[in-house]
Every structure is written in structure tokens, then in C-alpha cells.
Amino acid sequence: MSADVLLTGATGFTGGFVCQQLLERGIPFDCLVRPSSQTEKLKNLNLKVVEGDLDDIESLRRIFPSYKALLNVASIGFGAAPNIVTACQSSGIKRAIFVSTTALFTQLNAKSKAIRQAAEEVIRSSELDYTILRPTMIYGTPSDRNMIRLLRLIQRSPIIPVPGSGTSLQQPVHVEDVAWAICAVLDNPNTYRREYNISGGQVLSYNEVVQIASQALDKKTLLWHIPVNQFMGLIQLGNSLSLKMPVSSEQILRLNEDKVFDHKAAKADFNYSPRSFAEGITQEVALL
Numbered sequence: 506m507s508a509d510v511l512l513t514g515a516t517g518f519t520g521g522f523v524c525q526q527l528l529e530r531g532i533p534f535d536c537l538v539r540p541s542s543q544t545e546k547l548k549n550l551n552l553k554v555v556e557g558d559l560d561d562i563e564s565l566r567r568i569f570p571s572y573k574a575l576l577n578v579a580s581i582g583f584g585a586a587p588n589i590v591t592a593c594q595s596s597g598i599k600r601a602i603f604v605s606t607t608a609l610f611t612q613l614n615a616k617s618k619a620i621r622q623a624a625e626e627v628i629r630s631s632e633l634d635y636t637i638l639r640p641t642m643i644y645g646t647p648s649d650r651n652m653i654r655l656l657r658l659i660q661r662s663p664i665i666p667v668p669g670s671g672t673s674l675q676q677p678v679h680v681e682d683v684a685w686a687i688c689a690v691l692d693n694p695n696t697y698r699r700e701y702n703i704s705g706g707q708v709l710s711y712n713e714v715v716q717i718a719s720q721a722l723d724k725k726t727l728l729w730h731i732p733v734n735q736f737m738g739l740i741q742l743g744n745s746l747s748l749k750m751p752v753s754s755e756q757i758l759r760l761n762e763d764k765v766f767d768h769k770a771a772k773a774d775f776n777y778s779p780r781s782f783a784e785g786i787t788q789e790v791a792l793l
């Protein structure tokens with residue numbers, strides 16, 4: 506059977522879970538991959554891969570006409586959104602789901618912020634039946650590149666350095682909840698031309714994140730609060746000595762910014778009900 510749905514980002518962290526969800530739901534789909542992508546896992550699942558590159562509009566013009574819907578899980582933070590939207594419109598793909606990020610609401614002038622805002626604007630101005638989903642920080646397995654670093658630190662050290670008071674709030678989301686949301690909106694017309702925050706089930710201070718993660722690991726930890734300017738000074742010193750620092754200055758500033766994003770609209774329109782952080786991090790610990 507030929508697939509109507511084309512998935513991008515299938516070889517990535519979230520994309521792998523989207524593949525699983527689509528397979529469980531019995532939705533036929535193909536994966537757009539780059540020539541350099543590692544596709545063994547997709548091929549082992551008997552998935553069809555088509556080679557292209559979101560930065561190469563000609564490849565999209567060649568591939569897109571075979572499909573009716575696009576699940577764009579690959580980042581729109583590197584400037585590819587105009588290519589994707591143009592190729593969808595010229596090829597007859599009307600339904601397109603885009604994964605963006607709540608990071609575009611940061612008060613910091615991160616490099617990718619303007620690109621992401623422009624990307625969302627291109628999508629909004631299109632004639633597509635689009636849905637924009639904005640996850641918060643995604644965690645859930647040792648491949649998550651964020652919570653895994655905290656878990657490894659807690660495993661190694663009974664004292665966890667915390668920049669500032671650790672009271673800024675965050676709402677990390679489990680990767681399975683993100684994948685669920687991406688698949689749940691696919692055939693749901695209520696979600697056409699709408700945008701949703703996809704945040705986790707618990708609002709937590711960083712202090713609470715460390716405490717809950719420590720409990721999941723069955724470790725006792727002490728929090729060592731270091732004033733933000735001193736923490737930044739240490740990072741700058743490390744950088745000037747060309748040492749590999751575990752966090753960047755930007756990550757420290759972002760940690761001290763509240764990142765709470767209400768998902769009421771997603772709950773109302775497609776019954777999005779994410780798990781608590783306590784449940785999700787326990788799942789991740791079980792995979793260590």
C-alpha cells in the first residue's frame with residue numbers, strides 16, 4: 506500500500522517515537538531522510554525511506570507530490586520553513602504538522618529565535634491546513650541530551666551545583682507525550698490552522714526537578730546554590746582556558762527564566778493529557 510503521509514526527522518530522538526506511534530496506529534507513512542542519515546533502524550522496521558533535504562527545495566518538489574500530508578518533526582529553526590511551505594503548496598500537500606518549540610518565547614536573544622519566529626509566520630501566512638505544535642524541553646530516554654546530563658551528574662555526585670535560587674519554573678515534556686500529540690492531531694480538523702503548546706504534566710522549580718530526579722535514582726543529593734554571576738564567571742573562565750564546560754552561559758540564563766506554558770488548548774481540542782515529571786523521569790531512569 507502506498508503511504509499518504511510523509512514524516513521528516515524520523516532518524517532523530519522524537520522522530521523515532523513518532524514512527525512507533527504511527528505504526529501502532531496503523532497509519533502508513535514514508536520517511537524523508539538525508540543521504541547522510543543513519544537509516545538502519547527505519548529499514549529494520551520495514552519503513553520506506555526517500556532521500557531528500559529540507560534545505561534543497563528541488564528535492565522537496567520531487568518528493569512531495571506523492572503525499573497528501575506532511576509530519577515535519579525536523580527542526581524549523583535552521584531556515585527550511587519557506588522551502589517546506591512552498592513545496593507543500595506547489596505539490597498539493599494541504600495538511601502539514603510542524604514541530605516548533607516554546608523556546609521561541611524566550612526573553613533571551615538566542616540566535617535561532619528570530620529564525621523560528623519567521624518560520625512560524627511563513628506557516629501561518631500559508632494556505633495550508635497546518636498545525637504548529639510547540640513542545641517544551643523534551644526528555645524521556647538516555648538519548649534526550651538534556652535530563653540525561655542531570656541524571657548522570659546525580660549518579661556521580663551527592664552535591665549538585667545550582668545556579669541562583671533554583672526557583673525558576675519549568676515544565677519538561679516526555680517524548681512519548683510529544684509523539685502522541687503529533688499523531689493525534691494528524692486527522693483532527695479541530696486542529697487545522699491552530700497552534701498549541703505541548704508542555705509536560707507538572708510545573709516544577711529546578712530545585713524540584715533535581716529532587717524528583719534524585720528520588721527516581723534513589724540517591725540523596727544536596728543542592729549547592731551558587732550566585733548566577735559567579736556561576737557565569739566560572740563558565741567564562743573555563744571557556745577562556747579552552748576547557749569543555751558541561752553547560753553554556755546561555756543554558757544558565759535560560760535555566761533562570763520561567764518556562765511554563767499552558768496546554769489547555771491542546772487538552773480541549775485533542776484531549777492532550779501528558780504524564781507527570783515524576784512518572785516520566787522514573788521511566789527514563791529504568792532505561793539507564
Ligand SMILES: NC(=O)c1ccc[n+]([C@@H]2O[C@H](COP(=O)([O-])OP(=O)(O)OC[C@H]3O[C@@H](n4cnc5c(N)ncnc54)[C@H](OP(=O)(O)O)[C@@H]3O)[C@@H](O)[C@H]2O)c1
Binds near residue numbers: 515651
Ligand atoms: N529536543 C528538545 O528538547 C526539543 C524541545 C522543543 C522542541 N523541539 C523540536 O522537536 C523536534 C524534534 O527534536 P529532536 O531533538 O527530537 O530532533 P533531533 O534528535 O535533533 O533530530 C533531528 C532530525 O531532523 C533531521 N534533519 C535535520 N536537518 C534536516 C534537513 N535539512 N533535511 C532533512 N532532515 C533533517 C535529522 O536527520 P539526520 O539523521 O540526517 O541528522 C533528524 O532526523 C525539532 O523540530 C525540535 O526543534 C525539540
